[in-house]
Amino acid sequence: MPPQSSKFRAFFKALLLVEVFYLSASFFIPQIPGWKMFASFHHIDFKLIDSEGRAIDYRPFLPTVTYQLSKPTALKLAQFICLKSANKKMTLIISEDEKYFSQGLKCDFQKT
Amino acid sequence: MISKKLNLERSFYFIFSLAILSRVVGDLLLNRHGIHAGEVFPSRHYFSFIPIYPVSVFYLELTLALAGAVLLNLKKIRLAGFLIVVAYLMGLSQMFQNQKTLILIIATTLLLNPLSQKDRSSIWFLRYQLILVYSISALQKVFSGFNDGSDLLLTAKYLLTIENNSMIKQLLISLQNPQIAAVFSIATVIIEFIIPVALIRKPKFGIALVVFLHFSMNLMMKDITAFSLTMLALSLTFLMDFDLDK
Numbered sequence: 001m002p003p004q005s006s007k008f009r010a011f012f013k014a015l016l017l018v019e020v021f022y023l024s025a026s027f028f029i030p031q032i033p034g035w036k037m038f039a040s041f042h043h044i045d046f047k048l049i050d051s052e053g054r055a056i057d058y059r060p061f062l063p064t065v066t067y068q069l070s071k072p073t074a075l076k077l078a079q080f081i082c083l084k085s086a087n088k089k090m091t092l093i094i095s096e097d098e099k100y101f102s103q104g105l106k107c108d109f110q111k112t
Numbered sequence: 113m114i115s116k117k118l119n120l121e122r123s124f125y126f127i128f129s130l131a132i133l134s135r136v137v138g139d140l141l142l143n144r145h146g147i148h149a150g151e152v153f154p155s156r157h158y159f160s161f162i163p164i165y166p167v168s169v170f171y172l173e174l175t176l177a178l179a180g181a182v183l184l185n186l187k188k189i190r191l192a193g194f195l196i197v198v199a200y201l202m203g204l205s206q207m208f209q210n211q212k213t214l215i216l217i218i219a220t221t222l223l224l225n226p227l228s229q230k231d232r233s234s235i236w237f238l239r240y241q242l243i244l245v246y247s248i249s250a251l252q253k254v255f256s257g258f259n260d261g262s263d264l265l266l267t268a269k270y271l272l273t274i275e276n277n278s279m280i281k282q283l284l285i286s287l288q289n290p291q292i293a294a295v296f297s298i299a300t301v302i303i304e305f306i307i308p309v310a311l312i313r314k315p316k317f318g319i320a321l322v323v324f325l326h327f328s329m330n331l332m333m334k335d336i337t338a339f340s341l342t343m344l345a346l347s348l349t350f351l352m353d354f355d356l357d358k
Contacts, residue, residue, distance in 0.1 A: 008225045012237040023248045027255060033210055035245050039252040041266040061153050063142040063207075065274065065334040067267070073155065080153045 043069045044094065048078055051089035056081065075100065075109050082107035121227050124348045125189070128218065129181035131341035132196060135215065136174050136181075138335050144170060144207065155207065162205040173202040180219070193223030211339035217241060218342065227352070235349050242346040243308040250304035259301060261294030268293070271332055280331060300325070311350040322347045 026034025048056040061081050078092045082102045092100040092109055100109035146152030148170040176199035183192035196219035204212050218238065225234045268287035275281050287293050303325050311318030326340035
């Protein structure tokens with residue numbers, strides 16, 4: 001199956017082996033992107049509100065198409081928005097039982 | 113026969129250059145400008161030890177990619193490959209996307225060894241890229257339970273929030289039906305498994321399947337045109353005169 005003769009043959013074969021190893025690892029290690037191509041969809045729903053209870057529209061702070069949005073990314077996004085805001089008191093609501101409040105000037109979101 | 117082979121190579125380079133052009137447009141539509149201006153959250157910044165660079169460097173990255181795309185059509189393949197490799201290493205350091213890694217792999221291949229009938233190792237290697245993408249993607253779907261349709265249903269639900277076209281919206285609404293979503297999911301997996309086999313045995317039919325699958329996906333999904341064009345370019349390598357079994 002490999003090409004019959006080429007000075008690059010060995011290099012491409014080695015590269016292909018590395019790729020196969022990497023892609024095999026992606027089945028067992030979720031952090032490895034691999035070729036998952038929408039095999040699973042994680043786009044969590046959450047609310048971000050300011051200290052007066054007003055909802056903050058976070059969508060303009062995201063790339064226009066963001067298929068995957070995990071909880072850690074939502075927390076980092078909330079911190080990004082908080083750091084840009086004059087009012088640094090914000091609450092990230094993932095569900096009624098899971099709320100995070102921003103703490104201090106660095107906008108660290110802590111679970112309550 | 114020789115002219116047919118050359119036309120296939122030209123077609124490969126042309127479609128691949130369209131993929132790069134499409135990725136440049138895609139990056140602008142994604143508002144990557146905003147990321148580099150500090151206004152948008154740097155989503156998928158996996159290599160966080162490399163800082164987000166300023167807007168001017170972002171435009172340099174796009175210019176290098178565009179120059180590479182132009183040079184591909186002027187038969188300056190190694191130089192084109194070099195510029196695209198630099199641009200995509202830069203781009204990946206800022207925002208990781210699988211489709212960019214595929215373009216980077218192809219550009220690296222062209223930089224080292226442009227398509228040639230004398231040395232077919234690049235053609236062989238690029239064919240394997242397509243086989244890996246479809247087979248791994250299909251296996252990932254099987255193992256993650258994609259076949260039950262729930263992930264496609266959720267994807268369609270998200271797409272409805274960003275879609276403006278009424279006809280496509282209707283299609284996405286139909287995917288909110290769990291049975292329809294399951295049928296589409298199973299069909300997607302089957303087609304992904306069939307494509308590599310079809311390309312090896314009946315390349316023209318295989319290419320038709322690639323076009324059908326990606327046209328359907330592009331109808332509904334945003335920001336995957338570059339990926340679709342890249343896969344189409346890769347599928348052309350199966351028409352180039354080279355027996356995979358040798």
